Amino acid sequence: MDGFIAVAKVGDLNLGEMKMVEADGEAILLANVNGEIHAVSDICSHAGASLSDGLLEGQEIECPLHGNRYNVITGAYLDGPGPEDIPRYTVQIDGEIIFVGPA
Secondary structure, X not given: OOOOEEEEEHHHOOOOOEXXXXXXXXXXXXXXXXXXXXXXXXXXXXXXXXXXXXXXXXXXXXXXXXXXXXXXXXXXEEEOOOOOOOOEEEEEEEOOEEEEEOO
C-alpha cells in the first residue's frame, strides 16, 4: 500500500462498532473507539482468523477463533496463544471519507 486509499464513510461506523474493509488486497479492521476511527489488520497473527468476526470491547478486539486479544489503536498483542502484534495503519478523514495508509 503506497499511499492513502478511501475505504469507507464516517457514517458507516457508529461509536463502538467495527468493520472489515479491503485496501490493495489487504483486509483491514476499522474500529470506532471513543469517536475516533482506528485501523489495524483484520487478520489474527496466531491462526489467520478474521478479527472483525470477534468481539470489540473498548480498545480491545478478541479473535473469535482462539481468543487472542489486541489493542485496536496500536495493534499490540495483549493476551492469547500467539504473542505477535498485528499491523497498524494510519487513518485520515477528509469530509465524510475514511482513508487508510501505511503506519
